[in-house]
Amino acid sequence: xxxxxxxxxxxxxxxxxxxxxxxxxxxxxxxxxxxxxxxxxxxxxxxxxxxxxxxxxxxxxxxxxxxxxxxxxxxxxxxxxxxxxxxxxxxxxxxxxxxxxxxxxxxxxxxxxx
Amino acid sequence: xxxxxxxxxxxxxxxxxxxxxxxxxxxxxxxxxxxxxxxxxxxxxxxxxxxxxxxxxxxxxxxxxxxxxxxxxxxxxxxxxxxxxxxxxxxxxxxxxxxxxxxxxxxxxxxxx
Numbered sequence: 001x002x003x004x005x006x007x008x009x010x011x012x013x014x015x016x017x018x019x020x021x022x023x024x025x026x027x028x029x030x031x032x033x034x035x036x037x038x039x040x041x042x043x044x045x046x047x048x049x050x051x052x053x054x055x056x057x058x059x060x061x062x063x064x065x066x067x068x069x070x071x072x073x074x075x076x077x078x079x080x081x082x083x084x085x086x087x088x089x090x091x092x093x094x095x096x097x098x099x100x101x102x103x104x105x106x107x108x109x110x111x112x113x114x
Numbered sequence: 115x116x117x118x119x120x121x122x123x124x125x126x127x128x129x130x131x132x133x134x135x136x137x138x139x140x141x142x143x144x145x146x147x148x149x150x151x152x153x154x155x156x157x158x159x160x161x162x163x164x165x166x167x168x169x170x171x172x173x174x175x176x177x178x179x180x181x182x183x184x185x186x187x188x189x190x191x192x193x194x195x196x197x198x199x200x201x202x203x204x205x206x207x208x209x210x211x212x213x214x215x216x217x218x219x220x221x222x223x224x225x226x227x
Contacts (some may be wrong), residue, residue, distance in 0.1 A: 050215050068213055
């Protein structure tokens with residue numbers, strides 16, 4: 001069975017601090033995809049990144065970076081120099097080749113304090 | 115704008131009633147997913163369709179059903195509604211069956227009184 005665990009329910013940091021959101025996944029498939037989504041206070045869900053299981057290269061996009069480590073089944077998300085606009089709920093998700101479902105973690109609510 | 119359209123945005127109904135939520139996927143997307151988000155809960159996967167065919171089922175109650183029509187729009191039917199069904203229901207679409215990012219609609223907020 002597939003599972004996504006986001007152990008951090010809620011995090012608060014002061015603006016300009018760096019913050020890392022953890023995501024641990026479980027799957028028996030060797031081919032799978034990992035995603036991060038952002039849900040700001042307005043409620044919509046915004047796609048941030050996709051990674052497939054064969055690409056362990058870390059990715060950086062502006063202030064956002066992602067660290068994928070198959071050895072620890074983790075796909076962590078770091079925001080550098082956080083801003084108030086980063087305040088949102090962030091979801092990690094998993095999709096395995098042999099299962100059409102996309103399973104989401106319970107999300108981490110991030111508060112960036114001015 | 116994700117290109118996914120969900121109607122209605124808000125729905126208030128009484129226990130025991132039946133409602134239909136509608137979703138139009140992004141142009142070109144063949145897969146439609148339905149998720150339920152309750153207060154302080156994550157996104158619970160309900161069901162997925164690909165090009166009109168049901169592909170995967172999650173923890174969807176027997177009182178709930180869905181379908182995808184030939185024009186690829188989808189409907190989620192919720193019947194014998196209970197207070198606990200109050201939630202935000204999201205539809206999402208993607209190009210392929212698996213591996214493609216989901217593009218979410220703005221959701222339908224269902225309140226059962």
